[in-house]
Amino acid sequence: MLDLIIEGGTLIDGTGSPRRRADLGIAGGQVEAIGDLAAAEASRRIQADGLAVAPGFIDLHTHCGFDTKHQPGGANMNYLRQGVTTVVGGNCGFGPIDFETLRRNLEGAKDGPNLAMMIGHNSVREKVIGLDDRAPSADELRQMQRLVEAAMAHGAIGFSSGLYYVPGCYSKTDEVTALARAAAAYGGFYSTHMRTESDGVMEAIEESIAIGRGSGLPVQISHHKV
Numbered sequence: 001m002l003d004l005i006i007e008g009g010t011l012i013d014g015t016g017s018p019r020r021r022a023d024l025g026i027a028g029g030q031v032e033a034i035g036d037l038a039a040a041e042a043s044r045r046i047q048a049d050g051l052a053v054a055p056g057f058i059d060l061h062t063h064c065g066f067d068t069k070h071q072p073g074g075a076n077m078n079y080l081r082q083g084v085t086t087v088v089g090g091n092c093g094f095g096p097i098d099f100e101t102l103r104r105n106l107e108g109a110k111d112g113p114n115l116a117m118m119i120g121h122n123s124v125r126e127k128v129i130g131l132d133d134r135a136p137s138a139d140e141l142r143q144m145q146r147l148v149e150a151a152m153a154h155g156a157i158g159f160s161s162g163l164y165y166v167p168g169c170y171s172k173t174d175e176v177t178a179l180a181r182a183a184a185a186y187g188g189f190y191s192t193h194m195r196t197e198s199d200g201v202m203e204a205i206e207e208s209i210a211i212g213r214g215s216g217l218p219v220q221i222s223h224h225k226v
């Protein structure tokens with residue numbers, strides 16, 4: 001006995017195989033049967049004629065996460081309505097810093113997509129040295145590393161930078177590498193909105209790779225247009 005059959009839809013299963021008409025049987029929260037399920041028993045049936053049936057999409061580049069506190073149970077519903085079931089926030093160096101509070105705010109949420117967050121360099125830098133155009137002192141760098149480590153320990157999936165923006169643009173490569181290394185102790189990846197995407201783009205790519213090499217984190221270049 002299945003819990004749910006989604007029937008009559010066009011199945012696009014995400015494996016790269018061609019779309020096809022198929023029913024989908026779900027039990028215990030998992031897909032248990034695919035094919036012609038006209039004769040199968042289910043507690044509930046949803047007619048999906050003329051509709052696409054697909055696994056949930058993952059949107060790797062969003063700026064979700066700031067507003068979760070104000071929308072209990074309803075955060076980011078716009079994504080869910082487009083078929084996105086997981087969003088990644090904290091991109092481009094900006095996002096919440098206190099992941100313990102973030103996690104607490106999300107605990108009461110019932111609806112909305114899954115939220116995975118990165119810890120952002122710009123937000124961490126602004127918290128410790130404001131918008132000053134200077135290098136951090138050794139003590140300030142340690143404070144920033146501790147904020148990155150705390151976020152990773154509380155579930156951040158990676159470290160992001162936005163070196164095009166204030167105050168990230170005031171940092172040198174060694175600062176970003178040192179913070180990425182703090183994140184690397186917990187795994188994850190380094191995502192960057194590079195220092196530039198026009199003149200100097202090759203140097204910006206080289207810097208992104210150098211930060212990955214220096215920290216041991218895989219690199220994701222968020223926007224890439226030449």
Ligand SMILES: [Zn+2]
Binds near residue numbers: 091092162193222
């Ligand atoms: Zn960006």
